[in-house]
Structures are given as structure tokens and as C-alpha cells.
Amino acid sequence: MNEKRKRPKGQLFALVASAVIALLLGYFLGNYFEYGSPDKPPKLDSATLLPQAADLPDFELMDQNGQVFNNQNLQGKWHFLFFGYTHCPDVCPTTLLRLTEVYNRTAAEHDLQANTDVIFVSVDPGRDTPQHLKKYVEYFAKYFIGLTGKKEQIDKLSKALGIAYSIHPPEAEDEPDNYLVDHSAAILLINPQGQFQAVFLGEQDPQKIADDFIKIAKFVE
Amino acid sequence: MKLLSAFFYVCLTLLTLQPVLAADSATLQVENAWVREGPPGMPMMGGFMSVTNNSTGDVSITRISSPAFKSIELHETIMQDGMAKMREVSELRIPAGQTVVLEPGGKHMMLFNPVKPLKAGDTVTFQLSGSDDQRVEFSASVKRR
Ligand SMILES: [Cu+2]
Numbered sequence: 001m002n003e004k005r006k007r008p009k010g011q012l013f014a015l016v017a018s019a020v021i022a023l024l025l026g027y028f029l030g031n032y033f034e035y036g037s038p039d040k041p042p043k044l045d046s047a048t049l050l051p052q053a054a055d056l057p058d059f060e061l062m063d064q065n066g067q068v069f070n071n072q073n074l075q076g077k078w079h080f081l082f083f084g085y086t087h088c089p090d091v092c093p094t095t096l097l098r099l100t101e102v103y104n105r106t107a108a109e110h111d112l113q114a115n116t117d118v119i120f121v122s123v124d125p126g127r128d129t130p131q132h133l134k135k136y137v138e139y140f141a142k143y144f145i146g147l148t149g150k151k152e153q154i155d156k157l158s159k160a161l162g163i164a165y166s167i168h169p170p171e172a173e174d175e176p177d178n179y180l181v182d183h184s185a186a187i188l189l190i191n192p193q194g195q196f197q198a199v200f201l202g203e204q205d206p207q208k209i210a211d212d213f214i215k216i217a218k219f220v221e
Numbered sequence: 222m223k224l225l226s227a228f229f230y231v232c233l234t235l236l237t238l239q240p241v242l243a244a245d246s247a248t249l250q251v252e253n254a255w256v257r258e259g260p261p262g263m264p265m266m267g268g269f270m271s272v273t274n275n276s277t278g279d280v281s282i283t284r285i286s287s288p289a290f291k292s293i294e295l296h297e298t299i300m301q302d303g304m305a306k307m308r309e310v311s312e313l314r315i316p317a318g319q320t321v322v323l324e325p326g327g328k329h330m331m332l333f334n335p336v337k338p339l340k341a342g343d344t345v346t347f348q349l350s351g352s353d354d355q356r357v358e359f360s361a362s363v364k365r366r
Contacts, residue, residue, distance in 0.1 A: 086260070086263060087263070087264065087265055088265075088307070089257070089259070089263075089265040089266050089267035089329070089331060089332070090267050090296070090298045090305075090307065090325060090326065090329055091298055091305040091307075091326065093257060093259065093260075093267070094325045094326055097365075097366065132262075135260055135261050135262050136260045136263070137260075138260075139259075139260035139261065140260075164303075164304060165304075166304075180306075180307050182304050182305065182306040182307075183304065183305060184303050184304055184305070185300065185303060185304065185305040186303060201303060202300070202303075204326075
């Protein structure tokens, strides 16, 4: 197609391309058999399905009632996970309200809906105490769980899920509690085995998220 | 005494007239203003609106205030490498004849420390100052959305 390209280069390209295709093919075939299912992964609009669900590291956080929350608490239910901070007036409430919409739109799948919770993990434990989180998450819905805890424990979980965040220094010295936090806007999906299953990035439409969630749940189960 | 009360009356009339006059001469027009209801006790809320500049020159919003909040800043949420970052916008410029929209996930009013708890259905008044010295009063309803 490009006349200027010399032949040897073209051949090299073809060689590399076929090697890449062969690798990808092997990878997908491998997953195909690992799932033990003849089904093809569903076509998704808003989510990226992990080729293979990933185990989470052992973590221990605290929920909004001051109870320990660890890997065991993820068993048996689907969980949408979002990392943020309660002093965030824009992206966090927008995302959490969107997740209540997603939940409402799974109503036709009674069993799935009954087995779905939303978890808000604070990346700002300095301000987000369990008592503070309780008022916050319960505002959105009764199936919301708020988690906070030691920074190392939060980092363990966030790193495993590819979530980045950065806490800014306070804007004024006399207001040490007034600072901003940058954080990943991804919504993560954890399967009932407590494994990282899929990620939703940048999707605004709750219907698309709900549709993809139902497809993923049906495919995996 | 009569003179004093007449003077008082004139002053009162002028005072009541003043916002009307200001509104008439305003070239910035605020529409669809709303405040997002927040979880109880949160020290920060988000406010949204669209502002149209009906004049022939660019105008910047230099200040927004409200008796319902301790302070207000203009902010912008930007997405960078999948990260949501919020930054203060020191001056929001509205080009002549154009509309700037403040909406969730973009530019917004950052409302600090509500004086009293606000619930969906409440109305909040604001005052906006433009770089051309105009002042615009507007009200926003509190919504859960
Ligand atoms: Cu803000």
C-alpha cells in the first residue's frame, strides 16, 4: 500500500504481525479452555472484561459500622467498587448516583440484583472516619458499603486494581482539612468469588453499564 | 419628621428597585441553576448552571457568593489518564454571545460549608459579579440527581 516501503521491511512487518496474531490467538484459546465453556466472551459496550478473573491480595479494611471488612466479605455477591473521598462534590456523587441507577436497571434480574452491592472505598482515611462514611454511603442506598482504614491496606487493594490517587497538600495553612484528592474514575466489578472481573471506564450511561453487568454475570456464572 | 419619613420612603423604594435595574442592564444571563443535594453533614456541595453572555464583549465571572454558603469557588473537573482531577478556575471567561455550561464532571461551583442543611426542593439565591462590574442575582433549586 505504501510504495516507498522497501520489501524487506514489509516482510519483517508481516513476520512480526503474524507472531503477534499467533500469540494473541494462543492467549485467547488458552482462556477459552480455561473457562471450560464453549461460549464466546460477550460483546460489551462499556466494560472491559479481564481475560481471566484476578485474585485480590489479602486486605483488611473497616466498614461504615466499624466492622472489619476483608476478602471473606466479598464472597457470594457481585460488588461494584469505586474509590473516592467524601469531600468530593462532583465525580464521587455523580458516580455513586449513577451506580444506584445501574442497580435499579438490573431489576428484571431479581436474583442478580439481590446479590449485588456497591462499595465505596475511601482513599482519604484522614477525613473519612467510619462514622463520617456511614452518613455518606447511607444517603445513596441501603446496599452501599463504605470502607476506610489504614493507608497501607487501602493501597494494597487500590494497587491490585490499578487505581491511582494523589492527595494534595492543604490549600491554606489555617485550614488543614481543606485539600483536594485526585483519583481514578474507574468503576470495578468484583465477582462472587471475590476476584477482579471487569472494569468500567468513562461510561456515563447507567443502562449500558447495567446491560454489560448482566451479560458478564451470565457469562461467568 | 414628615420629611424624614419621606426620605426614608424614597431610600426604601430605591433599594427595592435596585436589583430590578441591575437585572435589566445585565448582559450575563443565568439559566437552569441547580445545587446537588448532598449526604447530610458534608462540608462541600456542587452547583451547576449555564451562563450566557449577551453582550458584544467577553465577560469573566470574577466572584459568586450566596448567603447560604460560607464561600464559593469555581472549579473544573478534568480527566487525565483515567484520573479525575479538580482544579480551581480563578476567572471563568464567557466569550461574547456564547454560553458556558457548568455541569457534573466539568466546570462547577464548589459550595463550601452550607449555613444550614439543604434538602432537595430548597431554593438558594446567588449573586454573580462580572468583570464589567455587573451583578446578577439568580436562584437555584436543590435537587437529588
Ligand atoms: Cu470542585
